[in-house]
Amino acid sequence: MTTYSAALIASLELIVGARWVKRRTTELVPYDSDGLPGYRAQPALAVFPGTRDEVVRVVRALAAAGVSFVPRGAGTGLSGGSLAEGIVVLGLNRLTRIMEIDAENRVAYVEPGVVNAKLSRAVAPYRLQYAPDPSSQTVCTIGGNVAENAGGPHCLKYGVTLNHVVALDIVLPNGETMRLGDPHGETDGYDLLGVFIGSEGCFGVATGVWIRLVPLPQSVRTILADFPSVDSAARAVSRIVATGIVPAALEMMDNPTIRAVEASIYAAGYPIDAAAILLCEVDGLTAGLGEDVATIEACCRASGARDVRIATTDEERTRLWQGRKKAFGAMGRIAPSLVVQDAVVPRTRLPEILGTISEIAQRHGVKVCNVFHAGDGNLHPNIPYDAADPDESARVHAAMSEIMLACIQAGGTITGEHGVGLDKLPYMSKLFTEESLSLMCAVRDAFDPNRRANPGKVVPIHSCREWHALPAARG
């Protein structure tokens, strides 16, 4: 365990107050893991600045001492990106102010610790919304969303975090501050804002986020279609996408997921004998929405849907969505641990890859629950298991590796919205050439030449080899 100089600790305590510097093992337990099961890594220290100015001063103190750190929001990340073994956790969840809502120009300026759903609630009176809606939106923070370039079901139509952030105030790992992008006008030069978003805390810390708000739709319709096979549901997805309608969301759940949800307190009234369901939402102007719903229903029926239901009340819609958004929680009933995987394939490869995943799962004797953003080919094959069982853990790990490789082979990618973190590091060299990876390292060095911000994540470089050996010790 790293021990820091008394001088550094004293200077951190002076900046944030002694109670916001956590050093005792018991105090650090909440920060030794994130949403990725099987990984536990105890930080040496956690510091929680209360203002933007304190963030800058803390980063400067860490820079002066040459100490590495990991920025952390709510810790809901699913790729191990916020693990900070033996180094400093820089917690940003005290920075929860929404500083400005400029409804006229449809922008908001918020601190990084603002909870995603809270921002949408705050702007709703102006008939505006913050569109990206990860399943963890009731707890995850905007800062974390920026770091991971988070997505969510409604990103099919509205785009991911990247498409909704217009500027960032950041502090570089060396303590210098900068504004990337422009809250109002356009920018020229390199798109540093674009490359910072999704940099998983490796490029510095966002202290202020300028959000582009979008109008709340006039009307919303939610469609639930029930299919006798995963294949027919996947065909319906292709048919819908080909019509030119861009649904707000187009989600698929397979039978194991449906059963898990229906057996839980989040039961949404899904047909438990369906092989797969599609949850499709269209929104926008009221005029024309009925036609879109009819077209989508026809696509589903033509693909073999047994039944198509259209939610007519807000309560019914909310219930249908709650089942989807809490599906991961519902799987918690099945086993003590859950790997929530994330990969993307070209949309036309969905039926084939779902077949492959099922075959891999059978071969390794693990249970896969698929619940995912079918409209953009973003898979979430999830495996409930017992992380305390070494044999089962090994089989889960082997199955996941094969699934990742199958997605790469299908022309896809290893993560659509959860990030690389630690979990996906081994696959980066299967996806990118050594030249591309070393260029990524060089870009990281442009922001953080000493590699002190979230070291060892995202790009497998020599300095992060030790992370590969991190034991699966949770559960």
Place this chain on the structure above:
Amino acid sequence: MTTARLAAEATDELAARVRGAHAAHETLRVVGSGSWLDAGRPVTHHGEVSVAALSGVVEYTPGDLVLTVRAGTTLAAIAEITAEHGQWLALDPPGSAASTIGATIATATSGPLALGSGTVRDLVLGLSQIIGTGTRVQVGGRVVKNVAGFDLVRLATGSFGTLGVITEVSVRLHARPACDATFVVSHDEVEALLAITARLGHNTLAFGALEVLNPALAEAVGIGSGGAWVLLARAIGNPAAVQALRQSLAALADVCDADTQLWHALQKSDGDAATLRVSAPPAHIGRTVTQTQLAFANHATRLRVTPHRGTVRIAVPHAEPLPAVAWTTALASTLEQLSSHVHKVVGERLPSRVWRVLPATTVDPISRRIRDAFDPHRIMNRGIFGEHNA
């Protein structure tokens, strides 16, 4: 020999050429179709590298709504290929249809369709690039959602060739919906048209494109009528939605229907004009337009106003009776005057002397270090951003 084989050889040659130039510290100008070579600041160069020979489809599975093409493929060719499958690349940057996709991405040039379909940055999914050392890299991918590794696609997009030559790109396509209609509202006062867009409120964003043209530009695209300003709105979707959007406009003004070809005319309207954009918060668009008009009162200037972005695009045609030097001087002084009034001025295509009025672009240390990582000898399009170390 197959097209793919020829393209592979051309790419190899290109990489070898850049490698050689890197070793010799020889500066290079990157060229697409050569239709917009005067975009950006003047480039000092010993030689040229062209991607014109690199064209054609690499991979296109219509069901994926993703197209991978070589960088020298023209926008016209992409339109043709995708139209066969009822799809399109929803990009309408100013310029000719002979512009290449590589140059469009390198310059991050979007047009009116950005309102409904996003900007270039929203549509590029992945690319292959020969960086300034001659090394070949691929970044991003062929899927619509991707957060694997740092987003070097974003860096290449809008880098004006300073980070390397783009050789292949994957872009997101859209399926063409049933209806694509264009509506026109004319008025003598621009304020009246801006008031209409303000009253449309959030509905403005439901259109596929919405622009306001000054009388000179309206004239140039063939819809000018007696010196009136013109609001052009494009509605894309199912018939009922398109009709509803028309009605939302008709409730506020007299609406005429127009041919969608109008947008092509608008795209091609620049000719050899000097072009730039000014922008401010959208709520200030009225003031931005006024300042722009005041500044350019003495020229036959064409203005295109994008209300939801708060942007005014300015095209100043070279007035024939005016000698080039006098024209340049007038333009530079006008621009200087305007710069102190509006939020941001971005040059697109300006005479070299006029560029000096605008501040250089790539000045922050991070951008400089990124440039060094991709192109340590700064051989690629040197000077295009007005870099200090040119």
